[in-house]
Amino acid sequence: DAGVIQSPRHEVTEMGQEVTLRCKPISGHDYLFWYRQTMMRGLELLIYFNNNVPIDDSGMPEDRFSAKMPNASFSTLKIQPSEPRDSAVYFCASSRSGYGYTFGSGTRLTVV
Amino acid sequence: QQPVQSPQAVILREGEDAVINCSSSKALYSVHWYRQKHGEAPVFLMILLKGGEQKGHDKISASFNEKKQQSSLYLTASQLSYSGTYFCGPALGGGADGLTFGKGTHLIIQP
Numbered sequence: 699d700a701g702v703i704q705s706p707r708h709e710v711t712e713m714g715q716e717v718t719l720r721c722k723p724i725s726g727h728d729y730l731f732w733y734r735q736t737m738m739r740g741l742e743l744l745i746y747f748n749n750n751v752p753i754d755d756s757g758m759p760e761d762r763f764s765a766k767m768p769n770a771s772f773s774t775l776k777i778q779p780s781e782p783r784d785s786a787v788y789f790c791a792s793s794r795s796g797y798g799y800t801f802g803s804g805t806r807l808t809v810v
Numbered sequence: 811q812q813p814v815q816s817p818q819a820v821i822l823r824e825g826e827d828a829v830i831n832c833s834s835s836k837a838l839y840s841v842h843w844y845r846q847k848h849g850e851a852p853v854f855l856m857i858l859l860k861g862g863e864q865k866g867h868d869k870i871s872a873s874f875n876e877k878k879q880q881s882s883l884y885l886t887a888s889q890l891s892y893s894g895t896y897f898c899g900p901a902l903g904g905g906a907d908g909l910t911f912g913k914g915t916h917l918i919i920q921p
Contacts, residue, residue, distance in 0.1 A: 731908060741852070741897065746908040754908055789851060796901070798842065798854035799909070 700724075704790050704802035711809055716778040719805045722771055723792030731799065732765055732775050733789040741789075747773065780809045811836070813900050815912035822888050822919050830883040830915045832898030841874050841881040842899040842909055845892075852897060855883075885917070893919045 703722040711717050723730045731746040745755040747767045755765070762781070767773040777784055785808050791799040813834045820828050832841065840859045844852040856866075858874035858881060866872075869886040881900070885892055895916050899909030 740913045741911040743908045743910060757908075796907075798857055799844075799852075800854065801851035803851055 702790055702792050702800050702802035704788075704805050706805060707803065709805060709807045711780055711807075713781055713809055714779045715809075716776065717780045717784075717807060717809075719775040719788050719790075719807070721773045721775070721790030721802060723773070723790070724800055725771065727792035727794050727800075728770075729793040729796055730767060730773050731791045731793070732773070733791065733801075734786045735789060735804075736786045744775070777807075780807075782809045785809050812910050813898055813912040815896075815898055815915050817915060818913070819916040820918070822917070824890060824919055824921050825887050828885045828888060828917060830885075830896050830898075830917075832881045832883070832900070832912055834879045834900045836879065836900075836902055838874075838876060838879050838881075838900045838902065840901045841872075842901065843872055843881075843883050844897045844899065844911075845894045846897065846914070847894040855896075888917075888919050890919050890921060893917055 705720045728749050732744040734742045734744055744757045745765045746753055750767045763777055765775045787804045787806050789801050789804045791801040793799045813832050816831045822828055840857055842857050843855040845855055846852040858872055872883045874881045895914040897911045897914045899911045
């Protein structure tokens with residue numbers, strides 16, 4: 699079991715650029731979650747999917763953020779255009795039926 | 811909606827015990843506990859599904875008081891490896907509804 703795989707591990711981009719974060723959940727898990735972590739705000743839930751369908755995106759901070767899950771083995775989180783305040787560690791997590799979440803290693807995003 | 815954790819930070823000597831509390835303003839269905847080491851992802855420790863249930867994981871156990879909308883994590887005879895930040899994540903619904911985590915409790919174990 700390779701766990702939840704996120705890419706890239708680190709991303710440095712200029713303000714105004716589009717950023718795409720990727721996630722491959724654990725096979726057989728039916729829930730996928732995107733979180734953002736900063737020192738000030740802690741771990742924030744952005745959006746989650748059940749069987750590839752978005753269930754709750756109320757945590758997405760602005761229209762600049764969008765997420766998709768085209769199939770059971772892939773999800774993306776896109777920020778367009780990016781801003782310095784988007785700098786954070788973004789985690790993807792998956793779960794079977796809502797039980798223990800398995801988190802990916804995260805993507806550290808820096809927007810300059 | 812974010813649960814309240816206490817204390818915010820704890821410094822212990824190896825072998826000492828610690829209790830971390832988590833309380834919610836809403837009725838709870840279950841509570842998750844996670845530990846995150848610096849620079850790493852959170853790791854699932856345990857989930858408590860029933861009111862009053864206690865579960866254990868090595869020398870780490872937890873209780874869940876559904877009536878009081880609270881959960882506590884107990885670390886017994888702490889080891890250096892227990893250092894990290896502990897998060898609780900209460901679930902409000904019967905199914906998976908996306909956890910809102912507390913701000914975390916920073917635990918430092920000194921030799």
